[in-house]
Each structure stands twice: as structure tokens, then as C-alpha cells.
Amino acid sequence: MLVLDDPVALLDDLLDRVAAALELSPTQYNRAKDHYEAVGDWLSKAGTRVSAFGPDIYSQGSLRIGTTVKPHGRVEYDLDLVVEYLALTAADVQEPLWLLQETEARLAENAYYASILEPKNRCARLNYAGEFHMDVLPAVPCVEHGPNCVLVPDRAVEDWKASCPRGYAHWFLDAAQRGYAPGVKMSVEPLPGHVPNQIKVSLQRVVQLIKRWRDLRWATDAKRAPISVVITTLAADGYRGDPSLVTTMTNVLDHIVAEIDAVPFGDRLRVLNPTNPQEDFSERWDSEPENYRQFVAGFRDFRERWHRLVLLKGVNLEFALSTLFGADRVKSAFASQARDVAAAKDSGRLGVLPSSFGALVDVTRPGALRSRGHTFYGE
């Protein structure tokens, strides 16, 4: 049962509820999985124009590491699929853009995909009606850069770009597991616990919360917002192996601001792919210095607010949380927590601890007074 006399445990629980409410619903998640499987099947069918390339298909991004956040407002949800052509190397493919064209051509052989296909800089985008689009990224393996590393054709530079999606996912999930017993199973699906003994770990939750803060802060100016992979990488770097969400958020925000502060004047923070340092996740800050300025100002502000927030109580705490993460979700989290307390009360599991000024506790706590059944009354 909830530990109501432990402020960190309570706030951890609140934050966990806020983050859980931000995930794709199980229906949405299953729909996303269906899209993945359908596209994957189409691209890996035998006897097609890409079959000889040995397509290996896997997801990347937040679905892969369990940090999905429902987009705020009208923004569509972004699914990422990698098609790694294992039988090819960069040397085999003289024109990197040819790989994109072949992939798009194969997709377009399906009339439905042809109707929703939109070529983008590094991927073929499928614009499903409704809340999703899927970015299909063709790639070739690049073992010189490391295991799981790939090269991805980039239309803007008409050349290859280095990437390491599988390696990154492993890196993140390994980092996130720190601080938890080996038997603890991390979940990437929404509503962990539907599969018993699966949980979302503190790093996953903190990444979700920071992405939510980002979505709200840049709600009217999404193009300037820091991108998710930058946020995710910095968060994993700042993680100190603490299962508490509150402590992890503090550690992550302190880390990000410390990194920003350590940058010499005139330069910018660089966020490299930890599994492929050839890939600079933050390269867009070179061409968009305003984005970097807003990133810096944003995280300084977030960290300050956070340090004040952890000292607050009651409505003041709710207000501070709502400012960061949105009033609807935050108030729902308070209500959801209170419903658990009410359920404990109704089933006779609630007691009070006189030695802690009447803190509501589980009735089995030593020293707890059972609260005898009653019904609130009055106007």
C-alpha cells in the first residue's frame, strides 16, 4: 500500500502516475505494433526487388526503449522503422540515395503505401490516417564504426550519415537497468504490470516527463524544441542508478545544466551517439543557434523550478507540477493516488500513526491505529 508518511515515495508515485498517463494507450500501442508488423512483412517478403539485399527490420526510437509520450495537441505520433540491408555495404552502393529510392519503390508496390508515401530527408514516410506516421529508414551495416552501426543515406548532403540505432537502444536499456536488482524486468510496453513483474524504471519515466515538459514548453514553436534523442541521451548520461524518480530527475537536470555550464564561451554542448561517436545528435544546433539558446534557457529554468518544487506541499506542489507537466495529467495523478487511499480505507486497510502526527498508513504498521468504519457526512 502507499506509504503516505514518506514524501519521496509519495512524489515518486505521483510522478509515475503522471508519466504512465502520458504513454500511448494499449490500443494505440497495439495499432502501432500492427503498422510495424505490416510494413516489416511487406519489406521482408521473399522474391521482391529488395529481397537480395537481406533486409533486417527493427524498430528504433521511443517505442523500442519504452519512453513513448502522447504528442501534445495536433502533433502526430512518430514511429521509426529501420530496414538494414545486411547483404550490402557502402562500397556496394555507389549512390547512397539509390537505397532510398529502392526502398520507396518497394513500398510503393503496395497500393495503400503508395497512396500515403512521402519521401523525406533520410526516410520514406508513411502518413497513416489518424495519429501515426512511420519513418522507414534504409541503412547498410558499417562494422568499422562498431557492432550494430549503420550508414543511412541522407538526401540533403547526398551522402551517408552514421547511425547506430540498435546499439543505442541497448546502451539506453543497459543504463536504465542500473540500480535495479537483476531479476527486475524493465518494460517497453505501456501499462507495465499487465505482464506481471514488469515495471517502468526511473530513467524511462524521467525521460517521458522531460519530453512532456518539452512538448508543453515548445507547444507553439515545435521546430525549436530540443529533439528527443538529445534529451534521452543526456538523461541517460545523468542517471545515477537511483530507483527514485524524484532523485533521478534531480540528478538528470543537475547533470544537464552542469554540462551546459562546462562549455567554453562561444561553443555549444555536443551530444554524440555514445555507441557511434561519428554521429552528432545535436548537429542541428550548428545551423540553428537559436534552438541551442532556447535549449539552454529551457533547462536552466526547468532545473530551478524543480529544485523549488520538491520542497512544496499540497496545492502549491500541484500548481508547480501542473506548470511543468500540464494540469489535467497532474490533477488526475493526485486523484488516482487518492482513489487508492480511499480503496484502502473502504477495505479496512487504512490506519493512522499517532507517532507521526496521524499519518495515514497501512494498518499493519507497528503502532498504527485502525480507523474504524465511518461515512463522511454534512453539507
Place this chain on the structure above:
Amino acid sequence: MASRFLPKHPLSLAAQTARMAAQWPVFTHLIRRGEAEWIGALTPWALGETYCIRVRFKSGKAPRVHVVEPQLRPREPGGQVPHTYSGNALCLYRPRNREWNSSLAIAETIIPWSCEWLYFYEVWLVTGEWLGGGEHPTSRGKTKRARR
């Protein structure tokens, strides 16, 4: 008829006082004109405030609880705090159900119920919903279930 309503073994003022002193030693106590008064601090949950409450009890009457500090407040100006009687005394139980009667120790009923009340009050301030369950009397004297 009367015997149906008289509790078997009503606790004397002295007995109530002894129980309060044993279970809630941080509460101060005084007796004034035959009425006992206990004042103490309650912190129902660690993300909430600490409240100072005052319980007044006279033999033969129902105990009354008020929040001394901080003041109970409505969600908007002119609004009402739910589950309070006039004068902002806390409504902790349904009188018709005899959920409290003079054979029960205040220390084991009124005080714990106040802790719960204060917790759900704070949640109500945040969410606008009273999630502690409970009922409201209607003007015709019948009781309708409180909306959750």
C-alpha cells in the same frame, strides 16, 4: 424505545481523557466548564500540510472538531468546503448510523477520522473532487449519496 439508542457502556470524560493521553500524547488537554478540549497537530500525508485541530466534547453530546490552523478554504471565493457543518465543524460520520456513540473512544474514532478528512480535503482542493466517499443530507432530511 430509549434503550435502543443508549449505548451499553458510555465512556466517562475521565476515560476519554485517559485514552486520548495514551494514544495521542502530543495533544494538549484542558477541561473547561465540564467540557473537555483537546488541541493537536495532524499531518495526514507527507505531501500535505500540518493542521492544528481542536476537539470539544461534553458528556452526552457529540464531539465537535474544528480546524484551528490553517483555515479551511473553499476552492473559489464564496464556495463551500464539503463535509462540514455550519461554522466549519468537520462532518466525520453519519449520525443516523450511530457510527459514533459515547461508548467509543474519541482517540480511536474522531481523531483518525479527522486525519482522513484532512487528507481528502487537500485532495479536493487540488482536484475539485471529494474522493473520500460520504453522503450529504438533502433539504428534505433524506440522504443522497455524495457524488464521487
